[in-house]
Amino acid sequence: MAEKVLMKGNEAIAEAAIIAGCRHYFGYPITPQTEIAAYMAKRMPKIGGTFLQAESELAAISMVYGASAAGKRVMTSSSSPGISLKSEGISYIAGSDLPAVIVNAQRGGPGLGGIQPSQSDYFQATRGGGHGDYHMIVLTPDSVQEMAELTVKAFDLADKYRMPVMILADGTIGQMMEPVSFDFEVKAAPQKPWATTGTQMKRSHNVVNSLYLKPDELERTNFERFEKYETIKKNEALYEEYMMDDAEIVVAAFGIAARVSKNAVVAARKEGIKVGLIRPVTVWPFPDEPFAKAAKTAKQFISVELSMGQMIEDVKLATGCKVPVTLCNRVGGMIPSPAEVLDAIRNAAKGGKN
Amino acid sequence: MVVFDKPKSLADIPFHYCPGCTHGIVHRLVAEAIDELGIEGRTIGIAPVGCSVMAYDYFNCDMIEAAHGRAPAVATGVKRADPENNIVFTYQGDGDLASIGMAETVHSAARNENITIIFINNAIYGMTGGQMAPTSLPGQITQTSPYGRDVKHCGYPVKVCEMLAQLEGPEYLERVAVNSVPHIRAAKKAIKKAFENQINGKGFSLIEVISSCPTNWGMTPEKALKWIDDAMIPYYPLGVYKDRSAQKGE
Numbered sequence: 001m002a003e004k005v006l007m008k009g010n011e012a013i014a015e016a017a018i019i020a021g022c023r024h025y026f027g028y029p030i031t032p033q034t035e036i037a038a039y040m041a042k043r044m045p046k047i048g049g050t051f052l053q054a055e056s057e058l059a060a061i062s063m064v065y066g067a068s069a070a071g072k073r074v075m076t077s078s079s080s081p082g083i084s085l086k087s088e089g090i091s092y093i094a095g096s097d098l099p100a101v102i103v104n105a106q107r108g109g110p111g112l113g114g115i116q117p118s119q120s121d122y123f124q125a126t127r128g129g130g131h132g133d134y135h136m137i138v139l140t141p142d143s144v145q146e147m148a149e150l151t152v153k154a155f156d157l158a159d160k161y162r163m164p165v166m167i168l169a170d171g172t173i174g175q176m177m178e179p180v181s182f183d184f185e186v187k188a189a190p191q192k193p194w195a196t197t198g199t200q201m202k203r204s205h206n207v208v209n210s211l212y213l214k215p216d217e218l219e220r221t222n223f224e225r226f227e228k229y230e231t232i233k234k235n236e237a238l239y240e241e242y243m244m245d246d247a248e249i250v251v252a253a254f255g256i257a258a259r260v261s262k263n264a265v266v267a268a269r270k271e272g273i274k275v276g277l278i279r280p281v282t283v284w285p286f287p288d289e290p291f292a293k294a295a296k297t298a299k300q301f302i303s304v305e306l307s308m309g310q311m312i313e314d315v316k317l318a319t320g321c322k323v324p325v326t327l328c329n330r331v332g333g334m335i336p337s338p339a340e341v342l343d344a345i346r347n348a349a350k351g352g353k354n
Numbered sequence: 355m356v357v358f359d360k361p362k363s364l365a366d367i368p369f370h371y372c373p374g375c376t377h378g379i380v381h382r383l384v385a386e387a388i389d390e391l392g393i394e395g396r397t398i399g400i401a402p403v404g405c406s407v408m409a410y411d412y413f414n415c416d417m418i419e420a421a422h423g424r425a426p427a428v429a430t431g432v433k434r435a436d437p438e439n440n441i442v443f444t445y446q447g448d449g450d451l452a453s454i455g456m457a458e459t460v461h462s463a464a465r466n467e468n469i470t471i472i473f474i475n476n477a478i479y480g481m482t483g484g485q486m487a488p489t490s491l492p493g494q495i496t497q498t499s500p501y502g503r504d505v506k507h508c509g510y511p512v513k514v515c516e517m518l519a520q521l522e523g524p525e526y527l528e529r530v531a532v533n534s535v536p537h538i539r540a541a542k543k544a545i546k547k548a549f550e551n552q553i554n555g556k557g558f559s560l561i562e563v564i565s566s567c568p569t570n571w572g573m574t575p576e577k578a579l580k581w582i583d584d585a586m587i588p589y590y591p592l593g594v595y596k597d598r599s600a601q602k603g604e
Binding site for chain 1: 395398
């Protein structure tokens with residue numbers, strides 16, 4: 001068995017990024033993702049990499065844009081209010097078809113909100129976040145081990161599809177310590193013939209750009225990008241099913257909400273309630289398939305979220321609204337307890353819709 | 355016998371700029387500097403948002419189009435990607451560099467980021483049709499200061515070279531103009547030096563180029579060039595504002 005080390009989730013992201021070949025990190029301080037920047041500041045100079053603290057999130061994401069255009073594996077991290085600022089650059093990265101990895105250790109909002117965990121940036125992450133038609137691939141780890149594994153995967157996906165990939169974590173997973181193994185396979189970055197690395201007088205110039213003043217051209221780039229998104233929807237949706245074989249009640253939850261919900265599912269099973277869990281690991285693309293399948297036999301779905309009900313819309317879409325979907329939630333930095341989720345499951349078992 | 359030729363690093367396509375606009379002259383000076391220093395193959399240019407947004411079509415080196423004001427941050431990312439090889443320049447207007455991108459300008463200067471910035475100061479937002487810029491002169495009539503820039507209402511123009519010269523960081527700051535042959539010759543020298551500084555690892559160089567915008571100033575090209583002498587240069591004196599290596603006697 002591979003050696004495990006005890007680490008915070010945020011540190012696991014940073015170490016995994018380095019293992020994935022990321023040598024450029026640009027960030028701006030914000031709680032609760034500080035450990036990522038601190039780790040990078042310590043490690044990067046020792047391995048010939050670059051850590052640079054930018055003057056703002058706007059600048060940090062533009063530095064990411066530049067380093068990515070220049071062909072490097074590059075990452076930034078932030079938390080909710082900072083991600084709003086980075087949304088400008090993320091839109092440019094998407095519009096210029098550049099790979100980049102962005103971590104959002106979500107905190108409560110809106111506005112300055114709080115510094116405690118949240119999942120209320122789900123809409124922002126899964127619908128794009130910035131201006132224009134685009135998506136990011138959005139990965140939602142539920143453990144420190146997954147923080148590491150999904151970070152490596154994020155770099156692969158970003159390069160494979162030339163697009164921004166977000167690790168949508170939260171303050172809890174970022175801060176908690178668990179044993180983690182870094183013994184995983186890492187693919188080398190592909191060749192990037194499109195990168196602005198200098199022509200070396202051997203080719204015509206490369207241009208990284210998202211401006212198309214001719215509407216037919218801009219329409220074509222949008223159509224082409226969305227064809228790519230269809231491929232991603234087909235091939236990259238990830239999820240975990242837990243006790244789903246005979247489930248009549250289905251809990252949907254990701255990240256820290258899924259950790260809590262698993263305990264509640266186990267407790268409910270002990271009471272004889274036929275309940276299971278579907279945990280989306282990618283929330284864009286959303287794993288429609290297991291939900292559509294479960295909707296054929298299940299009586300009710302419960303979306304457990306640290307938001308006022310955002311993922312619930314995707315659950316309703318994936319199930320075609322054939323079965324009632326209720327919400328079990330806490331917000332503002334509060335986390336539902338297993339007992340609260342268990343109550344929601346019991347209520348559903350009794351036929352209650354709320 | 356060829357007596358006049360286009361610089362090799364400038365693409366052979368017509369500029370979209372208005373008649374009498376001096377962007378074409380400055381593009382040419384940048385391209386001449388790149389040619390003379392033999393760095394086209396390792397140069398990456400960053401185009402801004404503004405009239406020169408499509409500069410990426412005009413230069414034969416690799417080019418990147420940046421978000422409004424973020425060119426120095428994008429340049430930082432490109433430079434840090436390969437500091438030994440990449441020669442990186444930004445080409446920015448006054449709204450881009452001195453208003454929405456002020457933080458990126460000041461902090462790239464403070465870091466002494468080893469990049470070259472070509473700053474076009476024509477005291478107006480050209481591409482959007484002639485709004486008041488951070489560098490519009492007191493009393494200047496624009497679309498958004500139709501009664502003349504009232505400093506009591508919207509404050510004073512930003513003097514970028516003077517302001518950045520207060521920082522410890524930057525290597526080289528010079529203000530030039532392109533409204534006459536002697537001014538163009540001086541501008542060429544400054545732009546080339548700004549690239550040489552980068553090649554020699556000296557750090558941040560910014561050349562502010564006082565330029566004309568006849569269309570949005572509502573002047574003939576000839577009158578616009580004269581207005582640079584009569585109104586712009588008195589407010590924005592030409593000259594070297596910082597040259598660290600020269601000060602140190604290097």
